[in-house]
Amino acid sequence: MRDQFVFLPTSAKIREMEQEKKTVLVVDDIHTNIEILAEILQPDYRVKFSLDGEMALRIANGDEPPDLILLDIMMPEVDGYEVCRKLKIDSRTRFIPVIFVSALNETINEEKGFEIGCVDYITKPVNPALLKARVKNHIFLKQARDNLIQQNEVLQEIVQLREEVDRITRHDLQTPLTAFINIPTMLKSDANLTPDQVELMEMLEKSAFRMMQMINNSLDLVKMERGKYRIRPISLDVVKIFSQICRELEEFRVMKNLKIVSFINGKETGPNDSFEAFGEEKLFFPLLSNLIKNALEASPVNGVVTVFFSDRENCVIKIHNLGEIPSQIRQKFFEKYATFGKTSGTGLGVYSAKLMAKTLGGDISFDSSEKSGTTMYVEFPKKPDFPGDQTINKKQSGVNCFPNKLKILIVDDSFSMREVIKDILRAVGFSSFMEASNGKLAIEILKTEKIDLVISDWFMPEKNGFELLQEIKGMPILGNIPFLLISGSGPAKPSEMASLQGNIEFLQKPFSCDDLIKKIRNLGMAVQ
DSSP: OHHHHOOOOOSHHHHHHHHHSOEEEEEOSOHHHHHHHHHHHTTTSEEEEESSHHHHHHHHTSSSOOSEEEEESOOSSSOHHHHHHHHHHSTTTTTSOEEEEEETTSOOOHHHHHHHTOOEEEEESOOHHHHHHHHHHHHHHHHHHHHHHHHHHHHHHHHHHHHHHHHHHHHHHHHHHHHHHHHHHHHHTOTTOOHHHHHHHHHHHHHHHHHHHHHHHHHHHHHHHTTOOOOOOEEEEHHHHHHHHHHHTHHHHHHTTOEEEEEETTEEOOTTOOOEEEEOHHHHHHHHHHHHHHHHHHSOTTOEEEEEEEOSSSEEEEEEESOOOOHHHHTTTTSTTOOOSOSSOOSOHHHHHHHHHHHTTOEEEEEEETTTEEEEEEEEOSSOOOSSOOSOOSOOTTOSSOGGGOEEEEEOSOHHHHHHHHHHHHHTTOOEEEEESSHHHHHHHHHHSOOSEEEEESSOSSSOHHHHHHHHHTOTTTTTSOEEEEESSSOSOHHHHHHOOSSEEEEESSOOHHHHHHHHHHTTOOOO
C-alpha cells in the first residue's frame, strides 16, 4: 500500500516541483480513510501516513517533519487527543498545525481539542474542496509564522552584532583618544609656542576629553538599556553638581542673555546650601546637564531658567523654562532619536536622561504649554532601594582596603587628564578623590589627608612626578603609599626607578581604561 502514496519523480523538473511541495502527515488506524485523504491531497502535497499515534510521533520528530498533520481522534492505544498533547509539549513539534478528523457519529470534545492545541476540525466523510481549503490555509499560516520567526531571529542577530561592533568600536577608540588628550599637554610646555598655539592645544585637549566622556557614557547607556548596568550609589551633593553644570554652560547662557536661578524647598539657594541624593555623579551630571541645556536652548532670549530642589517627601528636581515643547514631538519626547527643529540634535539627550533616572531608581516627566512653558520633573526616592547588593562593601582577599572607601590623590597639571582618570575610576567603583596640579601641592595634601593611592603624571612644573615619588619614599609615614607613575615616554632614569622600593607601578601614555585598571590591581587595590 505504501507504493500508492509515494510520488515517483520522472524528471528533474518533477523532482524540483516535489521538493517545493509541503508535507502532510495523515494519521488514521483505517487504511481506507488514509487512501481517501491521500487521493485528495497528493496532487498538491507530499503525503506521509501513519496507522497509529506512536508512529506519528516518530515521523513528526524525524529529520523531515511534516508541515501539517491530519489526525484521527478515535484510535486504539494512543488516541488523537494524546498524540496532539505530546506534539504540543515538545519544542520540536509544537508549531506543527494539527487538524482533527472525526466521524459524524463520534462524540467529540472540541473544547478539549482546542485547549491542547489543535487548529481545526474536519468531519468524515470529508468534503474534498473543504479539506483542500483548510489544509491550504493552515499551511499558509504556519509558513507565515515560520517566516516571521526567522526574520525576528535574523533581526536579533543583526541587533546583537551591531551592538557588539558599537561596543568594540567605542572601547578601541579610547586608546587613541588618550594620545589626543595627553600630547597637547606635553606640547603646551614648549617655550617656543605662541599664546595662540597654546590656546589651540588647550582647545584640542578639551575636545578630546569631551569625546572620551561621550564614549564612556555611551558604553554605560548600552548596559542600562540591557538592564546590566551596576550602580554603585553614594551620598552626593546635587547642588554642587548643578553649580558645575552652570559653569560649563556659562558661555551658552551669556549668548542668549539668560538667567539661571535655583531654590531648595522654596528658598533661594545660597552659596553654602546643599541637596543630598543617593546615586552616582557620573549619572547625575549628564542627566541634569542634558535637561538644563535643553531648557537653555528652548528658553527665549532674556528669559529665566528656574531649578527647584525639594526633598519634603521624595527627592524632586524641577527645571522650568518659558519655551514650549513642539506638539509634533510630545508623544515621543523620551524615545530614542526623537528630535524636532534642531539641525544638530541627535535625539539622545532626553532619552539618555530618562534612562539614567530609571537607573537611579526614579523617573522623568514633563508639562508643557504655550502659556506656562515647560517644566521637567525628575523624581526619585530619598534613598532608592537599588536591586541587589550593588554597593561595594566587602573586603576581598589579597587587598588592603575597601574600594569604595579609598581616597585617591590624582596629581597632574592637566585638568582634563585628571577628569579622564576620575571617570575611569568611577566606572569601577571608586568615589573619593583629591587633586593637585603639581608635586608640591600634592605633598601639602599628603601631610594633612590620609591618602590610600597616588596616581601622578611624570612631567609637571615645580615638582614632577618622579621627584614627588622620591620625596614620598623618603618619608617614613608616607613611604608605603601605593604609587602609580604615568608618563608620555619610558622612565627617564630606569636605574633610579629600580632603586625605589615599595608598591610602585609605571604606566605609559597613551593608555586604555583596561591598562589603568590593571595597574591599580597590581598595586593591591580591589577593583570590581
